[in-house]
Amino acid sequence: MNRPIRLMAGFLAVLLFALLINITVIQVFQASNYRDHVGNQRNLLAEYGRERGPILVGNDPVARSVVTGNTLMYQRTYSQGPLLAPVTGFYSLVYGATGLERTENQVLTGRSDLFFVDRIQQLFAGRRPQGGAVTTTINDAAQLAAFNGLGTKVGAVVAIEPATGKILASVQSPSFDPNVLTSHDPTAIRAYYNTLLANPAKPLLNRPIVGLQPPGSTFKLVVTAAALASGQYTADSVLPGPAVYQLPNSTHLLHNWTGKACGPGSRVTLRQALAISCNTAFAWLGVQLGAPALQHQAELMGFNTGFAIPLHAATSVFPEQLDKPQTALSAIGQYDDRATALQMAMVAATIANHGVTMLPYLVQEIRGADLSILTTTQPKAFATAMTPANAAAETDMMVNVVQNGTASNARIPGIAVAGKTGTAQTGNSSPNVAWFVSFAPAQSPKVAVAVMVEDGGGTSEITGNGLAAPIAKAVMEAVLQGGSR
């Protein structure tokens, strides 16, 4: 009987191998296929079963996970809702994650390599990784001031600490409430998301960093920097500033927004041209400097580079290969010039920071689950865009803009404010964009701000001063009163 028993044992071994091969196929070769199946709740449950780390503004957890009663154990809540939506983004069951929730996902879920030691401990303890915390550079007072200042207007505000590149405020209007998108009710999430998509003002657009608009007269700051850098011009150089300037090689006529000449005898100093935002003088100056010089100066200040802060900002554009009439229009921030509020805040911050452009950043610290600090972001220079002397000269010219020029609404008693207004035409039918960029205090700048209001209305520089400057002023005051944090 032994031979049949041995043969039968062999047959049972074959059955065992069939099982082993089958589970190997399922657990190794088919595993990722099964994991991605629609209807496989495990990924979702794993994501939501883990306590995601908080996003902090100062010590305030503005995004955190709270325990729910249902199968998805944790739900994300945002204590400030729409105020910080452009910073935190959302973390949704249906639409995935945006903002810091997306870019810092590895940290918040505890899967970042920064937690290597923790993970080794967790591996041996057999515990799920705990999420780390992300501290932002946001200054809550500045953020709130910008948010209240924009109110119901469509626009964006970015404030930067010039010396470091820390983003102190990043605000948009209209915004959205991430709390609704992070609920566990897919129907409610979809309904709200579709409402947001249908809104022509695009509340889901991260306006401060991806909303591109012609920078208008605020671009004259770049042209001024290029003029000073050329060595051929100073603040006191006299430029032609007629009421109307015929573009080179063209019949196109460029008018000043006042409709008048910029000075007696149609002549004006560079300082005065900036103060009254003289289009004809800057168009002429741009043509004299040449497109390559303007492009070089713009790129040193961050144009034509995509920044990850770590949210991906849109690339602000100064076009290449311009002919002379295009150069003239580009010099006053029209034609194909496009800038985000972030970019224009960087221009102001560069001038404020003695000519050094700092890389903007939104994440101050990465902390462990116990909130111990694991890494602190070190400020990094992007480029040296101006000499300190030229930066000081331009600062002086910008202070003049506020004190004697178009930017009267940005004045803060007892503090020297440097600023520049702008109004950009976005097309024949669309309303104009009102801009204001500034920094303060002029001699030791703590904050640089760019305000962009899209439904600006009129064409005059008064628009920038009227709509945008008071918001910038409020943000600067908020930072200066609170001190740097």
Next chain:
Amino acid sequence: MRQSNRRGTELMLLVFALVLVVLGMLQVGWATGTAIPTRLWVTMALLAALAAGMHMVVRLRATYADPILLPAATLLTGLGLVMIYRIDVANAQRAVHNNITPPTPDVYAQLTWFAIAAVLFVAVLILVRDHRRLQRYTFTFGLIGIVLLILPLAPVLGHTINGARLWVRLAVFSFQPGELAKIALTIFFAGYLVLKRDSLALVRTRVAGVGVPRVKDLGPILIAWLISLGVLVFQNDLGTSLLFFALFVSMLYIATGRRSWLIWGAVLFAVGSLASWALIPHVHERVTIWLNPFGYAADSGYQIVQSLYGFANGGLLGAGLGQGFPTLVPFANTDFITAAFGEELGLIGLMAMLMVYAIIVERGMRISVSVKDSFGQLLAAGLSISVAIQVFVIIGGVTRLIPLTGLTTPFLSYGGSSLVANWIIIALLLRISDRARRPHTQAPAMDDAMTQVVRRV
């Protein structure tokens, strides 16, 4: 020189198995953030005490028995307790989240069943001093087996759970007699085939190289076939039906050494399968789901699909005990407990557990080869094969290798009948191996009593 009886090895392996179980329990508590309740510590202590008690009885009553079987079965039972506890924890946590009363934990009930199994294990070793005594009661066991098999059909006692009528309920106590029927029938087959093997091995004619048995010799296999089909039709129990028939054909082949019986068995199996696929809606549905589970993921294929997702989530290394989602699979601590292990221990853990089963079956087959009497050979082989087939049918089912049938996973699944029956199988195998390995030379004085027993039989 005195031959080593390997009892020390058994004890060492037993300690190793128990340490693994305790570590598993600790890991579940740690990973789920639950403190180990005192009651669970008591459970682990009782598990160890029962295992030690069984070891002592083996030492005294089956001195030369195989040293691997007891630790291997203890390890699987202990791992089963770990996973049942882990699923208890998940159910309790979910109940807390939903603000409902937590369900009664199953792990303590399973321990109680293990205690009963241990008592029966000891009883078998003490009462059955020589396995050949069982041969005297061949037809009694045959009758017991048939009665146990059809008991669930009895009007008052019988009980249908989840569509299969294979339960007997006495007061609060429900039991699957089919599990015990499996043992009784294996004893019956062994005794019967020892008697009839010579005539069944006779081959008069051959057709295309396949032996054709005499018509009157076809009787037994046809009866086994009809009973299997009866179980399927009347009790809706595909698994037991399959197990029963495969077991009989395997033992018939071993008894006679005629491969023609395997062929006839395969033919009858094919006919029976096709007929039941065509005629029994329940079987037809199982096959349909097997072929395309994802097409029925929301309803009838839900179990198997969730099971596959669980295995996939485990991957190579597993999610780790306490860190998967085994409760997403229905019947996570009974039929689908393998999916829970696959998810949390991964391919590596599951392979290790399959190897433990392989060791049990291999030891059983080895005992079968080494024992001298035909009845013992057939019984050891039959018991081992029944474990092997059961493991293949249920694990093959939950991993979609074959259509899903409801069978318990030996030693692991929550449920008393299965645990008790499988521990009786271990006791019988130990009894046979004790006989097989006992030295023929003059036994030491301490074994006098046993030697006498052997002589009397």
